[in-house]
Amino acid sequence: MQAKQEKYTIFQNINWYLKKTSKKFPKLKYGLLVQGITSLSILVATSGVPTLIIWGLQRSFNFSRLSVMILSVCIGLGCLLWGQSVYKTWLQWENANFRLQLTVDDGMGFLISPFEESIDTEIQKIRVTSSKHGYEDDDSGVDVLWPSFVSLGATLVSVLVIAVATVVIEWWSPVVILMFSLISARFLIKFNDSQRLLKASVDGTNFYQKYLYQEAFKLESGKDIRMYSLRNQYQEKIEAAFRQMTETQRKINLQKIKSIGLICLLDTIQLFFMYVPLIIRVSEHSMSLPVFTFFLTLLGTLSTLVRRGATEFSKLIMANEDVTIGREYLDYVDKLQKKEKVHAGAERINHVNEIEFRNVSYHYPNDEKDIIRDISFTIKKDASVALVGLNGAGKTTLISLMMGLLKPTAGEILINGISSKNINMHEYSRLFSPIFQSGATFADTIEKNITFHNKSKFSTTDVLNVSGLASDVMHLKNGENTALTQYIDDKGISLSGGQSQKLMMARALYKDGQVLILDEPTSALDPLAESNLYRQYHELSRNKISIFISHRLASTQFADVVFFIKNGRLVDSGTHAALLKSNEEYANLYHVQSKYYVEGDELGNGE
Template sequence: MGVKMKFKKLWYDSISFIKLIKADHPGIIWVIAVGGLAGAAGPFTQLFFYSRVLNKVLKGLYKECIPDVVILLTAALVLSLIKKACDQSVKVLREACADTIYLKTANKAFSMEYEEFEKTETMDAIRRVQGGENSSGGIGDQIQSIYVLIEKGFAILFSLIFVIVLFTRTKADSSNFFTSIWSTLLIIIVFLTVFFLCLKLSAISYRKFYEVEKKNEHFNSFGVYLLAIMNNYQFGKDIRIFSMQGLLEHYFKKTMKTINSVFLKWSIKDGSYTAVIVLLTQLTSGLVYVVLGGKAVYGSISIGEVFMYAGVILELTGAIRSEIIEYNSFYYRSDYLNTYYEFINRPNNRYTGTLPVEKRTDGEYEFVFENVSFHYPGSDNLILNQINLTLKVGDKYAIVGKNGAGKTTLIKLLCRLYDPTEGRILLNGIDIKYYDYQEYTKVFSVVFQDFKLLALSLEDNLTLGEEADKERIWEVLTQSGMRSAVEKMPSGLQTNLYKNNGEGVEVSGGEAQKLAISRALYKNGPFVILDEPTAALDPIAEAEIYENFNSMIQGKTAIYISHRMSSCKFCDDIIVLDGGVISERGSHNKLLKEDGIYASLYNAQAKYYA
C-alpha cells in the first residue's frame, strides 16, 4: 500500500474511531486534546525558562531571575496538574469506552437476525476481534494511542517552532560552517531523513508483527479454549475420571510451543529493526550536540540556548520515536477494530414490521402455515417442504418424527428466528413479518431443547429483569415441582445458580429443566412451546409434569415436541413430520390404528415397557 493510501486509511480509521467513542463520551476528545497540549507544553516551558535563568545567572543578574523562576514554577505546576487530571480521566474513559463498545456489540448480537448470528462467518468475526483484543490491544489501547499521537504531535510542533527560531537567528556568516545557515539546514535534513527511515523500519516491523498475529489467531483461540477447560470446575469430573490431564497438557504445550517459536523469530527481527532505529536517533542527537556546541563557541547562540535547543532536539527525537511507534500500532490495530465497526453497523436484512400484536385476554391467537418451505442459508437441502398447517386456539399439539425431520426448525420459523424460504406464516390472518418483533415474541412461552440458565439468582432467572411477582413465582415453581427444592436453598429465591460468579448451588439436569419450565410458565405467554421438556427428568417427575400438563398451560394453545411417544397421549392433535413434510396427523388412537410412522415409533418404545 502506498504512503498516500496508507495515510488516507489512517485518517479514515481515526475519524471512524473518534466518532464511535465520541457518540457516548463526547468529552473525551477535549480531555485528550487538553491533556496532550499540557503534556507537550510542559518540557518546552521548562527548557525556555531554564535557558533564560541560566543566561542571567552567568551575567550575575540574580534578582532578574526571580520573575522567571516564579513563572517557571507556576507554569510547571499548572501544566502538571492539568496533565495528571487528563491522564486519570483518559484512564477512566478508556475503560468506560471499552465497556460501551462491548455493550454495543452485545446489543447488536441481541438485535440482529438469529440466522445471521448463527452463521459461521459471524462467529469467526467475533472470535477474530476477541483474539485481537487479547493479543494486540483493543479499544482502550487505541484511545491511549490517540492520546500519545496528539501529545507527541504537539511536541513535534513546538520543537519545529524552536528550530525555526534557531534558523532565523543564525548569523549570515558563510565563512564559518557553525555560524552559517548550512549547519541548521543540515540538522533539518538529517532529521527528516532519519524520520522517514525510522518510519519505514517501524512499519516493516509492525507489519510483520500483525502478520504473525493473524497466523496465530487459530492457535491463540485454541489456547484460550484449553485454558478455559482446565480452569472450569464443570469439566473437573470428566478430567479426573477419564484421566484427561495428559491430553490437555499435551495440546497446551504443543500450542504454546508453536506460538512461542513464531514470536521468537519475529522478536529477533524486531530487535534488529529497533537497534537500527535507536542507532540512527542517537547519531542524530550526537550531530545536534556538535552543531549546537559549535554555534556556542563561535557566538551564534548563548550557553543557555545551547542547553535549551539541545533539550528541544532530544524532545523532538523522543517525540518522533513515540509518534512512529504509536502511528504504526494504531494503523495495524485498526484492522482488528474495524471488525467492531462492521459488526456494530451491519444492517438488519430482515423486514421489521411495526404492527402491535393485539392484546387479547382470551388467548385467541391462531397461527396458519401457508405453503411454507425452508432451507438453511448456504444449503439447498429443504428441511421443510410445502407445509400447510393451522394451529387452532386452545388446542394441544404434539409434533413428532425421527431426528432431522424438521420439528425444531418448524418452531424456529414460528418464533421467527428464521423466515420461511417460501410461503408465509399468519397470526390471526396477518403475516407475522408485519408485526413488531419484540411485540411478537411476547406471544410465546418456550422451553427450548438446549435451554440455558444464567449464573444469577433464581429469581432473576425466572423474571429476567421484570418486576418480580413473588406469588406468581411460587405458583409456577409449584406447578413444575420445584417449590420444595427452592425452599430448601440457602437464600431461597435469591440463591445464585452455579458457581461461575462465586457462591452458588449446583442444580441437576432435571432441576434445571424444571426451572426452565417455570421460567416459561412465569412469562405467561398465550402460546406455549415445549421442546423435549422432560428429557432430563426421572420417570416420577415426568409423570407429574404430564399429570399437571392441563393445569400448567391453563387453556393456552400448546405445542409439545418429544421423542417419547407416551407423552403424546395428552395432546389433542399429533403431527408427524417425515422428510420435511406432514406425513400423518390425528389423535393418538387414530394414528395407532393407521399403523404408520407414528405407530412404529410408539410400538418401538412401548415394547420395552411390556
Template sequence: MYKTKKYTLWSNFRFVFTPVWKEKRSYIRDMITGIILSVIVPVIGSMLSALVVGLLGESLSAVTVIAAILSAFVGYALVNAADTYIRQKHVYHHIEVRSQLFMRQFTKKICEIPQEQYEDSELKLLREKACDAVSCNNAGIEGLLRAVSAFGTGVLGLFVYMVIAGSIHPVILLLLFGLSVIGALCNSLPDWYENKIRDENARDEMTMQYIDRLSDDAISGKDIRVFGLKKWIIGKYGNAIKNTRRRNAKKNSIAFAGKSLETILTAGRDLICYLYLISQLKNGMSLTMFVFYLGIIGGFSAWFAQVSDSFAKMKYCSVHITDFRNFLNLGEDAGEKKIPQNQFKTVEVVFDHVTFCYKGAEKPVLNDISFSLKSGEHKALVGLNGAGKSTLVKLISGLYLPTEGTVYVNGIDTRELDREAYYRHESAVFQDTFTLAYSVAENVALNEQWDEEKVWECLEKAGLSQKVKALPQGLSTNLGKELSQDGVRLSGGETQKLLLARALYRDPSIILLDEPTAALDALAESEIYEIYNRTLADITALFISHRLASTRFCEEILLLSDGRIAECGSHEELMEQKGKYYELFLVQSKYYGEGGAADVD
C-alpha cells in the first residue's frame, strides 16, 4: 500500500494558488475584478428596480422619468458588460492554468514513475484519480479555481446583503441566515456521497478505458474475433456502465431530496420575510425601499447558496487535489540521487544476492542472483520462458528495483542512482517492438530534430540503409498507415534492424537485448545476432533469449532456471558439462543451419 497524506483544504488552496501567483498573476487580478463586478451587478439591479418604482410614484414629467431611467439603464448595461467580459476571459484562464501549470506536472510524473510501480494495480488506481484532478473542467484543479472564484463572489455578496438585511431588522437577518444554513447542509449531501464512491467510479472508469484500448488494438482484435470474445467483452463494459449508472442514480436521488427540502425552507423563509415587509409598508415604509428590500431578500438566499455550494465544491475538489499531490509525491523520500564520477562513459553492472518478487506474488521470480557485467563485456542470459530473464534485464536497466539485495551500476546502488541520467546512456531492444507512425529518421532519432549523417551511419551499421534508400521518400517515409496512406510496413527482421539503429544513435555505454528476435524464425534470428555482434563490439551488452543463437558471440553465458543461475560459463565449458544448457543447445542447434546438431558432440 502506498503511503498517502491527507491535505487540508487550506493546504491544497496554497498548493494551487502559489504557482498561479508566481506565473499567472493576471489570473488573480481578473478574478478579484470579476468578484467585485459580480456583486455590484445584482445590487445595481435591485436599486434600478426600486428607482423605477420610485420615479413612477413621483409627480415628475414623463421626459424626466424616461431620462433618469435611461441613464440608470445605460450605467447598469456598462457594468454588466464589463462583468460579462471578465467572466468570459476568466473561463479560458481556468483552462490555461490547469493545462500549463498542472497537467505538465502530471505528464512529467508519469514519465518518471519506476516501471515496477507503474504496473502496480494500486498505483494505477491512484493515477486514475490523480488524472481526474487535471483533466476535468469542473473537478480537481480547475474545479477549485472556479469554486474559489464563486466562493469569493458569494462571500462578498453575502456580506453586502447581510448589512442591508440587518438594517431591516436583526430577526430577519437571523431568519435568513439560519434557514439558509440548513438548506446548504441539505445541498451538500450529493458531494458527500460522490466522495464516498470515488474509488468505485475510478475502478469502473479504468475498466472502460482498458476495454476501449483493447477493442481498438489490431493485435487483440484478431483474438477477439477468432475466439468470439465480443459478447463477453461488451458484457464487461456494460457491467461497468451499469454500476456507474446505479451509483449516479442514487446520487441524483440524494440531490433531489436535499433540493426539495431546501426549496421548502426557502419558500417558508421568504414568506415570513415578505409578510414582515408588507406590514412595514403599511406602517409607512416607502414603496422604493419596499421593492429594494424585496430584491435583497430574494438575492440573500442566492448568495448564501453560492457560498455553501462553492465551499462544498472546494472541499470536493480538494479530495481530487489530495490524490494528485499524493501521486506527485510518490518516491519523494528516495533521497538525493547519485551519478558516477565517470558520467556513465563506461558501464559496469554488479548483482549482489538480488531477489525480486512481484507485489502479491507467492514466490520470488528471481532468487539470490549474483553476477557481474563488466565494461565492454558481452554476456548472454538464456533460459526457458518464465525463467525470469525479462525481470532481470529490467533490474539492470533501472526500470525495477530489487526486493532484496543490491544492483550496482558503476558502484552505485540503483536505489540511490540517478536513473534519469542512467537512461540517457543505455539503450535497449525489447521483445515488444516500439515504432512510431512517423518518419524513419524520427524513429531512429526519437526526435523531430536529427543528424542526417548520423542516422544514415546507424542504418548502415544495422544493415537497413539499402532498404531505406529504396523507399519512396527515403528517411522521410512514414512507418505504418495510421497517419499516412503512403506509409510502409517493415518486416520483422527489418524492424529489428531499425531498432538496432535507434539503439546505436544514442551512443550507448550499455545495450540490453531482451528477446528482440522472439518473433523471428531461427535463421532470421541468427542473421540479426550476427549484426549485433559486429556493431556492438566495444559496447557493454547483455543478450537475453530463450533461444541460443546469441550465445556463441558472448564471453560468458548465464543459464537462468526457476529464478536462479543454474549454470555459468563459456559455450565450450557449458557444452562439456552436458547439463541443461547442453540439452537446450542440442534441441535448438538443428534450426540454425544444416549440420548444426552434428557439431554438438
C-alpha cells in the first residue's frame, strides 16, 4: 500500500467520482446541468416578480391582466421550486446509494486482499480512517463532494449573471458584496483547515473505539471479561475515548459559533455599504423606483447566493480533503481488483508433485524480526511430514507461508518447480485442505459449513463419518440442516471445542485438496476421537502430501519425516526413530512427554 497519501485536487476527485458513478449511477452526471438550468430559471422568475408588479403599477396596467400575469409567473416559479426540490432529493438519494456502494467495495477489499493485510494494523488503520472520512458518514466525504460541487457550480452561474446585470446599473454595490464575500470565503477556508486538523486528531481514538466494539466485545471475549473483572477497565477505556470525541466535537462547535459570529459581522458591514449609496440615489431621483426595486431584489439575491457559494465552497474543500483520505483505501481496492484480473491468467496447477522452500525467510508486517529464517526443504508427492517445535518456534507461520496466506520476505516457494508468485492465487488455495487450530464456524447450516456450496467427490455423510461427527449430527432434529450459532437463527446450535475440530476436519476432507494440512488437529479431541484420527491418518492422507503439526510427539511416528523447528530455523529432519537416536533435544522433548504416561501407568499398576 502507498506509504504517503496522494493529494488530489477538487477536479481530480470529481473526475474520479464521475468515473466511479458512470456504470451504476450514470444519471448523477447530469446534476450540474439540471441544477444550473433550474437555478437560473428560478433566479429570473424571483427577481422578475417584484419588478413586474412595480412596473405594472406605474403604468396603471389593467388590474385583472396584471394579476393573471403575476399569478402565471408565481405558478411557474412554484413549479420550478417544486421541481428543483424533487430533483435535489433524488440527487441526494442516488448519491447516498453510491456512498453505500463504496462501503460494499470497502468490504470487498477486505475479502480480496491478501491475508497478510488483515493482520497488518497499519492497513487496518488506513481502512478505518478512509471509511470514516470518505464514505461511512452521511455528512462528509463522498456524501458532500458532488452535491456541493453541483450546488456551487449552479450558484456561480447565477452569481455571474446577476453580477453582470447589476454592474450595468450600478457598479458599487455588487463590488462591495463580492469583496466581502471573498473575505468570508478566505476566512471559511482557514476555518476548514482547523476543523480538518481537529477531526484528524481523533482518528486514532476512532480506530481504538472501533476495536473496542468489534474485537474486544466479541462473544469469545465475554467469559474473560467477566471472570477477570475487566468491566471497569473497559468502561474507563470507552469513557476516555468518548470524552476525547466529545471534547473535539465541543471544540469544533465552538469554532463554528465563532466563525458564524464573524461572518454575521462582515454581513452587517456589507449591508451598510451596499444599501446607503442606493438610498441616496433614489432620494436624489437619479434612480427610478422600478429600477431600484429590481436592483434591490437582485442585490439581495446576489448577497444570499454569494454567501451560499462561499459555504458550498468551504464544504467542497472539506469534502475534497475527506474524499482524498477515503481514496487511500478505495484506490488500493481498485488496484487489488486489477491485480486479481491480471492474476487470473497466471499459471495453474492441477497436481502437486513437489513443494520446495528455497531459502525462505519471513517477518510479519510492522515487525522487522525474522520469524522464519532461511529455511530450505523439498517435500515430494505422497509424503507425510510432521512439524515439531516449541511454542512460538514458527510452525504455524511456516504452514501459512506454504498455503500462500503469507508471502516470503526473502527466498521462494515453488510448487512443481514453479514459483508461487507465478501461480494463480485462487487456484493455489484450492490445492490445500487445512484444518486450522481454531477454524471459523459461519452462521449457516452444518452442511453449508462443510461444502460452502462447492462440489466434491465426497458426500457430506462420508466426511461426517470419517471425522467422527456423524453420530452427533444424527441426533439433531434437522440433521445436517441444523444452523450453527444463534446469530441468524435462534434455533441454531453451538458446537463444543472437539465438535468444532471435527467439523473443520470434515470441511477439509470434503474440499479434498492435494495437500492436507493439520495444525494441532487433536488438541480438543477426546482420546477416542484422537485414536480414531490416528487410525485413519494413512487413509486420509493417501495420494496427498500431508503436513501435521502436533505437540504430542508420539503422533510423529505416523509421519514419513519429522521437521524439527527451532527459533524459525529447520534444525533437523528425519524419521521419528532416527531423530530419537541422533537429536538429543528432540529425544529430550519426547521423553519429557512420554514420562508422564509411563509414570502414570506405573502409578496405576501399583495401586
